[in-house]
Amino acid sequence: MEAEENIKLHAIMIPVPLQGHIVQFINLAINLASKGLTVTFVNTQSTHLRLKKAQSFSDSSLDYNIFSEARKSGLDIRYTTISDGFPLNFDRMGNHSQFMEGLFHVFSAHVDDLVANLVNSNHIPPVSCLIADTFFVWPSEIAKKYNLVNISMWSEPALAFTSYYHMDLLKANGHFGSQDNREDTINYIPGVQAIEPGDLPSYLQDTEPWDIMHRYIFKSLEDARKADMIICNTVQELESSTISALxxxxxxxxxxxxxxxxxxxxxxxxxxxxxxDCNEWLNSKPKGSVMYISFGSLASISRQDILEMAHGLLLSKASFLWVVRPDITWSLESNLLPSGFEDGVKERGLVVSWCNQIDVISHPAVGGFLTHCGWNSVLESIWCKVPMLCFPIFTDQFTNRKLVVDEWKVGFNLTEGRILKRQEIAQKIDCFITKVNELSINLEEARKQLEDALSENGSSGRNCKQLICDIKYKIQQKSKSSNKTSLLSYGN
Structure with a gap:
């Protein structure tokens, strides 16, 4: 076996087919390829066609390479697509439970075929590791079958991961898995000083956690325990005790x-x-005067929540840019906003169905972010030093809110509970605008930690180098083990 430093790594990368996960995987693929790795990036065919449609490509074929520009710059990122087990015209969000059952039971067969072809096709360099989204239920089985280093990519904070990792501990102590879950503070998770039950990921708060989403999430986290290593999109300094314990x-x-x-x-x-394109509208607004409002790419809220938000904005004095996705209520209703809303907000409000969040949040006119606390949104807000007004909806967003408001103090809560009320919305938005300066010192400090982590000698830079070294060492171990097994078999 060649020396570690001479091993050329070839990773298959497969994200869950959701916007926030795809963004992180694409950025990670570029980062790893820039360090010399060969990457084969895998999207589902359905996701690929949606990406093309959003870019206004009329061609419906599957041969468009989204990494063509990256390849021109010298990065060895190869691209392919795979069926998720459903016809391309199947409504995945409209039939969400059926789709999740398919991902649970069927998708792995399509992945198996793909990996088998890649492993057996004499690619140079040969495939050596699998970097799969933690929210898949099959990586350990497929990595073991093809003798690949199994790397699980966690797209949320370490605090959310350790909450899932210690599900058994939560269950044993009565904080999870019963209709009478305890409601007192949890102070026994290693590396976590204290967390309230309401700050756990939503799937760990439910009193009857047995539907397809619960089964899928819990199975995927069980599978992640078998991974050789975990990659996490967080920063060592922001979650030091939690990460050290993990x-x-x-x-x-x-x-x-x-x-x-x-x-x-x-x-x-x-x-x-x-x-x-929101730039023209944003360019017309004074610095720091606009509240950006978005509930991300997946979270859904009720029609009543939309109405309460709209009336709250009518009552407030703030300028705002509000993203209202076509599927934000799951029912694909049209005309979600109350009659006369756009006339009522006139020049101070802009409603769009989607935007490039990095473009918007980094614009000087944006002075606050009313957010669902998706993890990408949290990190982007800190990077741009934009304070957050938090309204978590589901999954890790409650945990992220705890970090934003209680731990790092770079945001405030929109409501005291989970129900939106127009008067409270208006009051909180107007009050938030007057209090953002209170968060500026904490935002500066958090941004510096992110910036320092990404420097060549920063924690994330060092961790990436260590990851690559450890993958190479693991490949050597697997090769030696495989050779030993072959010799034993031959001897028998």
Whole structure:
């Protein structure tokens, strides 16, 4: 076996087919390829066609390479697509439970075929590792079958990961898995001083966690325990005690924030919706005067929540840019906004169906972000030093809110509970605008930690180098083990 430094790594990378996960995987692929790795990046065919449509490509074929610009710059990123097990015209969000059952039981067969072809096709360099989204249920089985280093990519903070990792501990202590979950403070998770039950990921708060989403999430986290190593889009300094405790159990690498180089709009398409250009409108607004409002690419809210938000904005005095996705209520209703809303806000409000968030959040006119607390949004806000007004909706967003408001103090809560009320919205937005300066010192400090982490000698830079060294060492181990097994078999 050749020396570690001479091993050329070839990683298969497969994200969950969701906007926030695809963005992180694409940025990670570019980062790893820039360090000499060969990457074969895999999207589902459905996701690929959505990316093309959002870029206004009329051609419906699957042969468009989203990494063509990256390849021109010398990065060895190869691109392919795979069926998710459903027809291309199947409504995945409209039939969400059925789609998740398919990802649970069927998708792995398509991945298996793909990996088998890649491993057996004499690629140079040969495929040596699998970097799969933690929210898949099959990586350990496929990595073992093809003798690949199994790397799980976690797209949320370490605090959310350790909450799932210690599900058994939560269950044993009565904080999870029953109709009478305890509601007192949780102070026994290693590396976590204290967390309230309401700050756990939503799937760990439910009193009857047995539907397809719960089964899928819990199975994927069970599979992640078998990974050789975990990559996490976080920063060592922001979650030091949590990460240190996890590293005692499993190789765990904080590589965040995983951003496009220079925190600029990527030449690689990552958006699943057509973007509106908001620059002209933003250019007309004073510095720091606009509240950006977005609930991300996946979270849904009720029609009533939309109405309460709209009336709250009518009552407030703030200028705002509000992203209202076509599928934000799951029902694809049209005319979600109340009659006369746009006339009521006149020049101070702009509503779009989607935008490039990096472009918007980095614009000087944006002075605050009313957010669902998706992890990408949190990291982007900190990078741009934009304070957050938090309204978590589901999954890790409650945990992220705890970090933003309680730990790092770079944001405030929009509501005291989970119900939106127009008067409270208006009051909180107007009050938020007058209090943002209180958060500026903390934002400066958090931004510096992100910036320092990404420097060549910063924590994320060092962790990335260590990750590559550890992958190479693991490949050597697997090769020696494989050779030993072959010799034993031959001897028998």
């Amino acid at each position: 590293q005692e159990k499993k190789p765990f690498y904080a590589l965040g924030p995983i951003f496009p180089k220079g925190f600029s709009k990527s030449a690689i398409p990552t958006n699943l919706w057509v973007e509106s």
